Amino acid sequence: MILIRLFYEFCKVGLFAIGGGMATIPFLNKMADATGWFTRMDLLNMIAISESTPGPIGVNMATYVGYHIAGLTGAVVATLGLTFPSIVVIVIIAKALKKFGDSPYVKAAMYGLRAASAGLIAAAGISVAEVTLLNIPGFKTAGLSQLFEVRGIILALILFVLTKKYSKVHPVAFLAASAVVGVVFHFAV
Amino acid sequence: MPILLELFLTFAKMGAVTFGGGYAMLPILQREVVEKRHWATNDELTDYYAVGQCTPGIIAVNTATFIGTKLAGTVGGVIATLGVVFPSIVIITLIAMFLTNFADLPLVKNAFAGIRICVCVLIFNAVLKLLKGAIVDKLTKILFVMVVVISTVTDISPAILVVLAGLIGLWAKKKGGELQ
Numbered sequence: 001m002i003l004i005r006l007f008y009e010f011c012k013v014g015l016f017a018i019g020g021g022m023a024t025i026p027f028l029n030k031m032a033d034a035t036g037w038f039t040r041m042d043l044l045n046m047i048a049i050s051e052s053t054p055g056p057i058g059v060n061m062a063t064y065v066g067y068h069i070a071g072l073t074g075a076v077v078a079t080l081g082l083t084f085p086s087i088v089v090i091v092i093i094a095k096a097l098k099k100f101g102d103s104p105y106v107k108a109a110m111y112g113l114r115a116a117s118a119g120l121i122a123a124a125g126i127s128v129a130e131v132t133l134l135n136i137p138g139f140k141t142a143g144l145s146q147l148f149e150v151r152g153i154i155l156a157l158i159l160f161v162l163t164k165k166y167s168k169v170h171p172v173a174f175l176a177a178s179a180v181v182g183v184v185f186h187f188a189v
Numbered sequence: 190m191p192i193l194l195e196l197f198l199t200f201a202k203m204g205a206v207t208f209g210g211g212y213a214m215l216p217i218l219q220r221e222v223v224e225k226r227h228w229a230t231n232d233e234l235t236d237y238y239a240v241g242q243c244t245p246g247i248i249a250v251n252t253a254t255f256i257g258t259k260l261a262g263t264v265g266g267v268i269a270t271l272g273v274v275f276p277s278i279v280i281i282t283l284i285a286m287f288l289t290n291f292a293d294l295p296l297v298k299n300a301f302a303g304i305r306i307c308v309c310v311l312i313f314n315a316v317l318k319l320l321k322g323a324i325v326d327k328l329t330k331i332l333f334v335m336v337v338v339i340s341t342v343t344d345i346s347p348a349i350l351v352v353l354a355g356l357i358g359l360w361a362k363k364k365g366g367e368l369q
Contacts (some may be wrong), residue, residue, distance in 0.1 A: 015245045018348050024247075047332020048292035049284060052301050054275030056214075056249040063281040075282050079274050087254050091266045093240060094258035095331040100308050104367065105359065110236055111325070112332060112358020116351050117239035118316060118323035119336025123314035126341050132305045152306050159310040171216045172206050175307050176304020189295045 002070055003077050010062050012076065017058065024058040024082075028065075037069050058082060100101030129156075155181060192261050193268050198291030199226070201252050205280075208301070209308050211241075211248030216311040219318060222256060229256055232322040239355075243348040249273060326363055 009031055017023040025047070032038050038046070043061075050060035059079055066078025101108050130136070133153050138146030161175060182188070199221055207214040215234070222228045229237075234252070241251035250270055257269025284291050286337060323332050336350050 010312065014247075017247070018243065018245055018346075033345050045289075045292065049281070051209060051282065052292050053277070053280050054207055054295055055274070056207065056211055056245040056247045057279070059250070059274045059277045060281050063278050064285055067282050067285040072282055075278055075285075076283070079278055079280055083246065083250050083270055083274060086214060086244065087270050089244050090241075090246070090251050090254035090291055091258050091263050093244065094255050094264075094266065094303045095329060097236075098259065099238075104362070108359045108362035109355040109359070110239075110288060111329065112354040112356070113351055113359075114232065114235045114237040114323040115244070115329035115332035116336045116354030117235045120242060120340055120350065121238065121312065121319065122316045122333075122337045123340040123363050124210075125309060125316060126337070128209070128212075128305065128309040132302070132309055152302075154311050155303070155306050159307055160313070163310060164350045171220060171311050174311065175206065175208065175304055178303040178307035179300040180303070182301065182306075183296060183299045186299055187302035187306075188298035 003073065005035075005076055006066055006069055007077050007081035007084075010066075010078045011084055013058070013062070014082040015085040024061060028061060031065075038065060079112065132156075151185060193265065196257050196260060196269045197272040197275075199273045200269045202258070204249070204253075204273040205276035208304050211252070212312055213308045214249045214252070216315040218252065219236055219315055228260055230322075232320055233259075235319050240350050242351045259267060281361055326358075332357065 013024050013027040013031065017027055025043075028043055029040060032040050032043055046061055046064045047057070049064065050057040053060055059082065062078040062082040066076070068073035068074070070077070099105070110172045133149050133156060135146055135149055155178065159178065163169075163171075163174060202212045202231065203214060203217045203221055206217060215238070218234060219231065223231055223234065237255040240255070241248040244251060246254075250273060253269040253273040254266040258266035261268070288294075320333075324333055332354050336354065339345055340347060340350060
């Protein structure tokens, strides 16, 4: 039955894609080839939509594929399939952490892990900055004058100051304001 | 409000405004989970992200499961996870039904160009809040800088970096005589 296969295929993606939504993409490519449920071109369109909507990209992809295979039920089944392996693993680890969290060994490992985790998040921020604030293809063709997305950098600096000054304001307010700025000043087209 | 309902609604709220990947959820998590509800500390969030890098699954989902389990056991873990994916299921299904060219609409493209810049700034602010708990001495400072450089410049899996850092932490504490 297609729902069972849908659940199973997305369990596989959820199980092997370690480290974030982007890691699901090679597995989704394999799924496209193996099941014929969608083409690689469909996948590219889905990635674009998934990046433009709230929610983790992996979840969005599962919902989109599931919907196209089997309607709303398919959307739900695919998403549950994707999240099922990680729910199991994380619940086990979370309970273990609760029990052994005070052990000096765990604390020693966490001492190292925490520095790495902060580093990875900072690196993620840098890669977002690279894509949004720099124009690498423009730089390659037209040189230094094209390198910086000036309006983007100005917005970023203004946001940096405002978020510090109005630290009580919920991040969502700044996201909404940035969307409006993007539309008013035609940041993309 | 019963905790399970509050877990579901809080994580649904967060899932609904997380644009651009699991890291973008961090600033919202800090606001809703750490500052407003005191369900976890910034240090614990950093720990969950670290473990979430090495385990199957998407980081936003894993973090939801962690916090839900911490608050209300296995049931809490499941409910929080269902909460965080719920908005995506609804929104994507609606888009799939009505708007297959959603990503090409100029309004959408422009709005998201703005949103991405905001996400960038919010992530940096979030990192600044985490640094206090993550960098406590010279070794952690070095680890932090090395991880930033290595993951920006190379393709080395984040999971490997996290595991190595954990082992270095163990080795450092053992060498310092704090472990038996």
